[in-house]
Amino acid sequence: LGMKDSWGPLKALAAASIINGIGDIILCRYYSYGIAGAAWATLASQVVAAYMMSQTLIEKGYNAFAFSIPSGKEFLSILGLSAPVFVTFTLKVAFYSLLIYFATSMSTHKMAAHQVILQIYNLCTICGEPLSQTAQSFMPEFMYGVNRSLAKVSDTHSVISKDLSSNLIYTVSVLEFSFVLS
Numbered sequence: 001l002g003m004k005d006s007w008g009p010l011k012a013l014a015a016a017s018i019i020n021g022i023g024d025i026i027l028c029r030y031y032s033y034g035i036a037g038a039a040w041a042t043l044a045s046q047v048v049a050a051y052m053m054s055q056t057l058i059e060k061g062y063n064a065f066a067f068s069i070p071s072g073k074e075f076l077s078i079l080g081l082s083a084p085v086f087v088t089f090t091l092k093v094a095f096y097s098l099l100i101y102f103a104t105s106m107s108t109h110k111m112a113a114h115q116v117i118l119q120i121y122n123l124c125t126i127c128g129e130p131l132s133q134t135a136q137s138f139m140p141e142f143m144y145g146v147n148r149s150l151a152k153v154s155d156t157h158s159v160i161s162k163d164l165s166s167n168l169i170y171t172v173s174v175l176e177f178s179f180v181l182s
Contacts, residue, residue: 008056012049020045096121 023041027033031038054064070078099121103114 003060005056005060008053012056015044016049019048053131115167 013014020041023044024038027041028036057064099114099118103111103118106114
């Protein structure tokens with residue numbers, strides 16, 4: 001997303017999924033390799049996806065195999081950018097873990113209701129993630145890029161704040177519903 005190219009990763013993911021699915025069927029069902037066959041199919045699909053992504057980078061003029069160690073200043077910059085994402089994902093995992101912890105102490109009916117809530121949570125998490133990642137990849141260009149535009153920054157801030165507020169409202173409502181069921 002940082003390169004404004006969503007089709008390259010999508011093609012690689014689609015090819016990897018198809019190769020993995022066909023490989024699983026052939027190696028597990030017809031050759032009876034079991035879990036080892038599934039592992040080999042997954043390995044083959046990931047190698048193809050990595051190759052496709054490397055080719056996409058090479059076509060755009062990048063050296064896909066370049067490797068460099070960041071300087072201290074670059075490392076702090078990377079840390080500053082990745083810290084909010086790390087905290088966000090850590091909190092998502094903590095929320096999920098708390099749901100599981102509380103659900104394991106419930107009766108069968110409450111556990112079934114928990115499954116419904118968990119599926120709704122997963123759906124909303126999956127649906128909100130593309131918007132979040134897209135906003136994060138376009139924001140630096142609007143703030144620091146050649147085509148800097150404070151109006152665009154304001155619009156992007158508005159989208160991000162709406163996304164965050166809707167996620168917060170959803171999380172609170174799921175927590176309330178979970179406690180009502182218990």
